[in-house]
Amino acid sequence: MSHILFRAAVPLAMIGGLFWPAVLTYTFMAGERATAQVAECHRGSGRSPLTCTGTWRTADGDTGSGEIHGLSRSDAGRTVEVRVGPLGPYLPGLKAATAPVSLSVAWLASFIALTVMQVRAGKRARRLLAEPGAPGNVLIVTGKGARTPDGRPSASVVTLPRPAPAAPGVRTTHWEVRAPAGQPLFRVEMRRAGTSAPELVVRDPSGVSGHIIRRAGDNSPGGYALLALDGAWVGSVVPAPGTKRGAYEFRDDRGVMAARSVSRMPEWVLRLEPTGSPLLTRLALAFTIGQLRRYR
Secondary structure, eight states: OOOHHHHHHHHHHHHHHHHHHHEEEEEEESSSEEEEEEEEEOSSSSOOEEEEEEEEEEESOEEEEEEOOOOOGGGGGEEEEEEEEEEEOOOEEEEEEEHHHHHHHHHHHHHHHHHHHHHHHHHHHHHHHHSOOOOTTTTEEEEEEEEEESSSSEEEEEEOOOOSSTTEEEEEEEEEOOOOOEEEEEEEEEEEETTTTOOOEEOOSSSSEEEEEEEETTSSSEEEEEEEEESSSEEEEETTOOOOOSEEEEEETTTOOOEEEEEEESEEEEEEOOOHHHHHHHHHHHHHHHHHHHOO
């Protein structure tokens, strides 16, 4: 259901991006004419925009005061003809339209790109879901847990108390993945330093043994290494062919496929291969949940 709501929100957001240009067009074309007396124009600190204030009177005799848009610093102290619309008085012209139109174009371009990504992700997810397989080897994963496509719970995530930082400048969060009956399956410590990709430490419920999921480096762009705590290589996470992110393959130390995951925004589809070991299954689920919890 959440991915359906997400899809519905995209066109609404795109429509919202057209609001400012539409209001501005209405103001320039049909806004009430007014004569404005510009009192002052000033710019705040840094790169803040120019702000001009003053008073105005419409042809019907209505008056107002406050910010007047689309002016230059040289307009301070002058009398100008403006149009008054829902967002206040504007001096018609390219200067007044440049900022809102540029912002709206950038807004729309972002959501068009997001829509394209969403369509491609949806196709990959549908192909993964349509593949034949045993019941229970496909999971719909969210930041709160996992379920089968027919809605049966498979795992839940419980956030643990925030621990002390592992090192100066390193932010950490802890969470535990539990089976439907409530018994712990594994614990995860997510470590993040600055803007770097988070590192996951996945431990068994006792906290004694565990494994690490971290960026593989420049030799594997977008990939991750699966390591034992002593640094021994146990497998890898690599972007699926033809993708840079949003679709991954999980392979053991021999290169055998253990699982595949695909984002269908905002959920992920995780397919566990029959050849995958319990260890790779656990790390694949931890990694996929981590993709949804990395910004929390």
